[in-house]
Structures are given as structure tokens and as C-alpha cells.
Amino acid sequence: MIARSPHQQLRRRGTNAAALAALRLSRQVGEALADGLAGKHAGDAARRLARLLGADAVALADCDRVLAAWGRFDPAAASQILAETLDELETVTDPPLRAAPLVVSGDLAGGLIVAGDVTDAELTEAARLVATALDHADLDRARERIAAADLRTLRAQISPHFMHNALAAISAHTRTDPERARELLTDFSDYLRYSFANTGDYATVADELQAVQTYLELQRARFDDRLDITVQVAPEVLPVAIPFLVVQPIVENAVRHGFESRPGVGHIAVRGFSEGPLCVIEVEDDGAGMNPEHAKAVLTGNERGTGGIGLANVDRRLRAVYGPEYGLLLDTAQGAGTKATVRIPRYARGVLAQ
Amino acid sequence: MKRLRVLVVEDEPSTRTELAGQLAEHSSVGDVVCADGGDEAVRLLGSGIFDAAFLDIAMPGLNGMDVARILTRLSDPPAIVFVTAYDNHAVEAFGLGAVDYLLKPFRAERLAEAVARIDHHRSGPASAGEKADDLAVVQVELAGRTIFIRRDDIAFAEAHGDYVRLHSGEDSHLLRQSLTYLEQVWDEAGFVRAHRSYLVNLAAVTELRVTSTAGLVAVTGAGEVPVSRRHSRLLRERLLQAARNKDRSRP
Structure with missing residues (x-):
């Protein structure tokens, strides 16, 4: 056991408090820069940086001009030192001002200007802190763009293979069964309309299953009796909001991989029902199935084979909306068909169908 | 009830013929008059009274929305049904008091539904018959x-x-x-x-x-x-x- 003098304890507590304050200020600078240098909280970031450094004034600038500042600056002197630090790409001193360039993932993003008793080392660390925060903000925005792009990818992923086969099947019916051909064309039009719809990120289970049925009708025009389809839905889940284009990629996958590649009659069953607070949607086929390791690779997006992208995309979007425990479940084995299950809360905060 | 007199306004000839033909097959529809655009539609409005107008939205000259705006100023305006291939006008269409909104290509049963809505619209709110x-x-x-x-x-x-x-x-x-x-x-x-x-x-x-x-x-x-x-x-x-x-x- 080591005895500590009261003085030591006090000192230790003092250092802890200072470290804690510095850590908190660093985090707050990061948060204030979440919208970038031009964001509306950049002034807040400048104020907190000033406290962190013990500076009289702090300014954040892009490559042209000061965007946010705390404290007093002579504007002309600030512009002057900003130009210098951006030209020389290193810390510049011109008392009472000091400036450092902000380099975000290799690119010059702007400069940090301080006034007061701040050392070069302190200024350099502060510039790194700001650059890292800006880099994080960029990454966050990129993540959002990726989520939106995921949905766009799916919309754009209507397979040319499917489109041409559907058109061929319709064309084949025009002479023998014009009424059927007409029905199929409206089905095809509905299918395109739904897949390209750009209203919001959510649909109702009713809409999603209607789209699935339309798709399966078109497939049946190609395969006729070789494809046996059942879609069952309990009325209570019809109004449940579900991310747009979740069920359809699963069904397309069942047709493409479970059925098209294999001879004989194929059965596909789609079921929607409630299970307590959850809405469950199952898509089951008795097709080729796959080896469970392969299924895992498909879900993690490591399997770059055809169709895998669709399932990985669905899984990723489900987790993003509802949380990691609501991902897509695949129950499959080689030669034993595939059952894909989506379980989502019937009522989720912030999830509303258009 | 008197059979409906219907105006079809559509600039594409094949769609116009098709729509007019399908409408004529309905028992509640009497005369079907066709116009190849908004301008002709407005001219035809002077020639008689229509119970319903099926309007394409995108047309050269006066478009379907323009025609609808003119129709709504008549003392006894026809029931308006918009017919369009692209569904981003629905909100505006119902704002103009449209009775229905059909997407091209349409199914026969969907057209039947639109005709039924027109009938319903013409006969006014259900006469106070027996309560449920x-x-x-x-x-x-x-x-x-x-x-x-x-x-x-x-x-x-x-x-x-x-x-x-x-x-x-x-x-x-x-x-x-x-x-x-x-x-x-x-x-x-x-x-x-x-x-x-x-x-x-x-x-x-x-x-x-x-x-x-x-x-x-x-x-x-x-x-x-x-x-x-x-x-x-x-x-x-x-x-x-x-x-x-x-x-x-x-x-």
C-alpha cells in the first residue's frame, strides 16, 4: 500500500479534472464541426478551441476566407496570415497571430488562426484535431450518401435479363391470347412504376406484396405451370410500413437462383403475418438452395456473384433502419431450398409509409 | 338513369381510339366524343353538355390541367378523370376536383371503376335510403x-x-x-x-x-x-x- 499525502491527492484530482475538461472540449469541437467549417456550429467550435488552447481569439477559415471566429481579430492581419500559411503549408507566426494549415485526408481544406499565448506545438495539435473532426464529418456524410445510393442501386438493378424475358413472353402471347398479353403489359407497367417510384423510403406491406405479385405474374407468363406461386397475407399487416424494395429482391433471388437454374416444377410461397409486436415476412422456395457458408458470404456482401448484391443490400438496409437484430435471416442448405425471413417491428418510431 | 355523354381528350391517336372504344362498351356510357388536344376540347365544349371528361395531362397547346381549370368554371361542370402515364400530378389533379386518376396503360377493370365513380358522382351523395x-x-x-x-x-x-x-x-x-x-x-x-x-x-x-x-x-x-x-x-x-x-x- 502506498500512502499519499493530502497534497498529492489534491494534485491528482486537479490533473484529472484538467484532462477531463480537455477531453470534453475536444469532443465538443468534433461535434460542433459535424456540418463542416461552413456549418452553423463552426463558431461554437472556435469558442471551444479558444478555451482548450487558452487563446484570446480563434478563427476557422477555408482556403479563401475566415468562416467562423471567436474573439477579436484584425481582419486584414488575419487574411494576411491565412494566405501565408496556405502558401507555405506550415505554421506561420506574426505576433500576436499564429496560423496553421488544415489538411484533411491529404487535401488542403483551410486554416486555423489563433491570437494570444499559444505555442507552435499546441497550435499544430489543435489543427490536427480540427482536421480529424472534418474528416469524420466527411465520412458521416459519405455513409448517408451510401445508404441513399443503396436504394438507388436497387432501383437501377432491374435486371435486363428479366426485362427482355418479360417482353418476349408478352410478345409470345399477343397472337394466341391478346387479352392475356394486355394484362401482362399492364403488369409490366405496374412493375416498372413501382421499381422506379421515388416517393420516400418506405412502402406499406400491402404495396410491397402487390409488387411481388405483379412480378410473379410476369414470371409465370414465362414458365406457366412450371412455377407454382402462393402469396398469403394477414390483413393486420397490410398497413405496416416497411423499407421500400425489401421483399421484391428476395423474391427475385428465389426465382433466379432457386428456380430458373433447375428443371421441374418450382414452388414459391410468400407469407406475411404478425407475431406479437412483429410483422414477419417469409419467402420460401424449394429450389436449389445453397451451402450455408455461401449464404453467409452473400449476406456479408463478400459473395460478389449475381443476385447476392440484392440480398446484402436488403440486409444492410433492414439493420440500418431497425437495428442489428433485425437483419435478413436465411435458412438454407444445398438442395433443400431457401427460406428468407424478414422480421420487423409493426410500429417503429420514425418509420411511416408514404 | 340517362346514359353518360363523355368527352375524351388525348393527343395520341391510338390511345384515344382505345380509350373511346373501351368507354363505349360500358352500358352506362352513351355518346363518346373525341378531341385531339386541349384547344379542340374547349371548342367542343361549346357544342353541348358533357357528363364526364377524360383528360390526358401532357399535350401540346392547352394541356389537361388547363382544360380542367376551364371546366371547373362551367356552371354544371363534367366529372373530370385524368389519364396519364406518369403519376406525379395526382395531388394537383385532386386539387382540381378530379373524380379519378387513371394511369396508362390501364386495366379494363380499373376503367370500370372510374366509370362507376362518375355514376356515383352524377347521382350525388347516396339518397338517404335505409341505414345500415x-x-x-x-x-x-x-x-x-x-x-x-x-x-x-x-x-x-x-x-x-x-x-x-x-x-x-x-x-x-x-x-x-x-x-x-x-x-x-x-x-x-x-x-x-x-x-x-x-x-x-x-x-x-x-x-x-x-x-x-x-x-x-x-x-x-x-x-x-x-x-x-x-x-x-x-x-x-x-x-x-x-x-x-x-x-x-x-x-
Whole structure:
């Protein structure tokens, strides 16, 4: 056991408090820069940086001009030192001002200007802190763009293979069964309309299953009796909001991989029902199935084979909306068909169908 | 009722002919007059009174929205149905008081629905006939005895010649009444036409099932009810609405 003098304890507590304050200020600078240098909280970031450094004034600038500042600056002197630090790409001193360039993932993003008793080392660390925060903000925005792009990818992923086969099947019916051909064309039009719809990120289970049925009708025009389809839905889940284009990629996958590649009659069953607070949607086929390791690779997006992208995309979007425990479940084995299950809360905060 | 006089305004000749032809096949439609654009439509409006106008939206010259705006200023404006290939005008269309909004290419049954809406619109709000509660309990004769059946216990009703067969649980009873009459009287109580010969109680539907062989059926505790393609969209919509209302009324 080591005895500590009261003085030591006090000192230790003092250092802890200072470290804690510095850590908190660093985090707050990061948060204030979440919208970038031009964001509306950049002034807040400048104020907190000033406290962190013990500076009289702090300014954040892009490559042209000061965007946010705390404290007093002579504007002309600030512009002057900003130009210098951006030209020389290193810390510049011109008392009472000091400036450092902000380099975000290799690119010059702007400069940090301080006034007061701040050392070069302190200024350099502060510039790194700001650059890292800006880099994080960029990454966050990129993540959002990726989520939106995921949905766009799916919309754009209507397979040319499917489109041409559907058109061929319709064309084949025009002479023998014009009424059927007409029905199929409206089905095809509905299918395109739904897949390209750009209203919001959510649909109702009713809409999603209607789209699935339309798709399966078109497939049946190609395969006729070789494809046996059942879609069952309990009325209570019809109004449940579900991310747009979740069920359809699963069904397309069942047709493409479970059925098209294999001879004989194929059965596909789609079921929607409630299970307590959850809405469950199952898509089951008795097709080729796959080896469970392969299924895992498909879900993690490591399997770059055809169709895998669709399932990985669905899984990723489900987790993003509802949380990691609501991902897509695949129950499959080689030669034993595939059952894909989506379980989502019937009522989720912030999830509303258009 | 007098047959409808309809104006079709569409700049593409094939679609115009097709729409006019399909409309003419409806028993409630009389004259169908065609215009190849908004300008001609406005000229034709001077030549007589129309009960309904089917308007394409995107046309050179005066477009469908322009024509609709002119129509709404008439003292007795025709019922307006917009017909378009792209559905981003729906909100504006209903803002102009459109009765319906058809997407091209349209199904025959969807056009029938639009014509029915026009009929409904022309005849005004349903004449205060019998209230739904008038038949909340029906009386049937069974082997010389009279028994009473609660409407809400009935899962579905099936046309049977001059009679209607009411199905509830294991039982079924014949009632001397027409299905059309029950459809009107029980509409507000949640009975919806599923097929030419069937009415189904929305509250009794436990599942909708589509199979390649049997088409769409509504599953109830008293058996399965076939749903024709023509009625499937409305039935689905009413079921969805009923489920929403039920969710809303939860504690």
C-alpha cells in the first residue's frame, strides 16, 4: 500500500479534472464541426478551441476566407496570415497571430488562426484535431450518401435479363391470347412504376406484396405451370410500413437462383403475418438452395456473384433502419431450398409509409 | 338513369381510339366524343353538355390541367378523370376536383371503376335510403321456425338465384334478398363486394391468399371467398383501411 499525502491527492484530482475538461472540449469541437467549417456550429467550435488552447481569439477559415471566429481579430492581419500559411503549408507566426494549415485526408481544406499565448506545438495539435473532426464529418456524410445510393442501386438493378424475358413472353402471347398479353403489359407497367417510384423510403406491406405479385405474374407468363406461386397475407399487416424494395429482391433471388437454374416444377410461397409486436415476412422456395457458408458470404456482401448484391443490400438496409437484430435471416442448405425471413417491428418510431 | 355523354381528350391517336372504344362498351356510357388536344376540347365544349371528361395531362397547346381549370368554371361542370402515364400530378389533379386518376396503360377493370365513380358522382351523395342498422339483425325461416342472425356474425354472403346464402361459422342460411341490396345496406358495416356473387365481411377476413391455380381468395372462418380481379384492388384497399382504423383505436 502506498500512502499519499493530502497534497498529492489534491494534485491528482486537479490533473484529472484538467484532462477531463480537455477531453470534453475536444469532443465538443468534433461535434460542433459535424456540418463542416461552413456549418452553423463552426463558431461554437472556435469558442471551444479558444478555451482548450487558452487563446484570446480563434478563427476557422477555408482556403479563401475566415468562416467562423471567436474573439477579436484584425481582419486584414488575419487574411494576411491565412494566405501565408496556405502558401507555405506550415505554421506561420506574426505576433500576436499564429496560423496553421488544415489538411484533411491529404487535401488542403483551410486554416486555423489563433491570437494570444499559444505555442507552435499546441497550435499544430489543435489543427490536427480540427482536421480529424472534418474528416469524420466527411465520412458521416459519405455513409448517408451510401445508404441513399443503396436504394438507388436497387432501383437501377432491374435486371435486363428479366426485362427482355418479360417482353418476349408478352410478345409470345399477343397472337394466341391478346387479352392475356394486355394484362401482362399492364403488369409490366405496374412493375416498372413501382421499381422506379421515388416517393420516400418506405412502402406499406400491402404495396410491397402487390409488387411481388405483379412480378410473379410476369414470371409465370414465362414458365406457366412450371412455377407454382402462393402469396398469403394477414390483413393486420397490410398497413405496416416497411423499407421500400425489401421483399421484391428476395423474391427475385428465389426465382433466379432457386428456380430458373433447375428443371421441374418450382414452388414459391410468400407469407406475411404478425407475431406479437412483429410483422414477419417469409419467402420460401424449394429450389436449389445453397451451402450455408455461401449464404453467409452473400449476406456479408463478400459473395460478389449475381443476385447476392440484392440480398446484402436488403440486409444492410433492414439493420440500418431497425437495428442489428433485425437483419435478413436465411435458412438454407444445398438442395433443400431457401427460406428468407424478414422480421420487423409493426410500429417503429420514425418509420411511416408514404 | 340517362346514359353518360363523355368527352375524351388525348393527343395520341391510338390511345384515344382505345380509350373511346373501351368507354363505349360500358352500358352506362352513351355518346363518346373525341378531341385531339386541349384547344379542340374547349371548342367542343361549346357544342353541348358533357357528363364526364377524360383528360390526358401532357399535350401540346392547352394541356389537361388547363382544360380542367376551364371546366371547373362551367356552371354544371363534367366529372373530370385524368389519364396519364406518369403519376406525379395526382395531388394537383385532386386539387382540381378530379373524380379519378387513371394511369396508362390501364386495366379494363380499373376503367370500370372510374366509370362507376362518375355514376356515383352524377347521382350525388347516396339518397338517404335505409341505414345500415336496419339490417343489423336478419330474420330467416328455417323449417317453419324463425331465427335471427346478427349481421356481424356473418363472414360472407353468396348470391343464390333470388336468394342470398349467409355464411357464419359452420352454418349457412338462405335469405330472400338480392346481393346488390345487401351490398348497399351493409357497405358501412364493412361488407365489401369481392366477386360478382360474393360479399365479404372485412372483419371476418383472416388472410388474403393468391395461388397460381385458384387466383385470389379471402380466407374467413366460414370458408374461402373468391375475389375477382375486378374487385381485388378495392377489397385490398378497404382491408388496409380497416386494419389502420383498428390500429388507431387501440388503447
